[in-house]
Amino acid sequence: MTPICKAILVDVSASDWVKDALRSALKRDPVDALNDAETLVKTLRVNLDDIQRRVNEFMNEYLEQIDE
Numbered sequence: 001m002t003p004i005c006k007a008i009l010v011d012v013s014a015s016d017w018v019k020d021a022l023r024s025a026l027k028r029d030p031v032d033a034l035n036d037a038e039t040l041v042k043t044l045r046v047n048l049d050d051i052q053r054r055v056n057e058f059m060n061e062y063l064e065q066i067d068e
Contacts, residue, residue: 001026 025033
């Protein structure tokens with residue numbers, strides 16, 4: 001296990017979710033684990049972008065109503 005992995009696993013500020021995911025990933029083929037992690041990151045970014053877009057649309061509509 002690399003020093004960075006060890007550090008994350010003992011870091012009190014690291015979330016349990018991250019620690020659990022890291023422990024799980026370390027038991028897997030590293031290439032497969034990395035590919036899955038990258039897929040998860042891309043998926044979460046798309047999800048966040050969609051949420052931000054919807055919030056911006058809502059706020060713009062709300063501000064337009066206030067200006068009327």
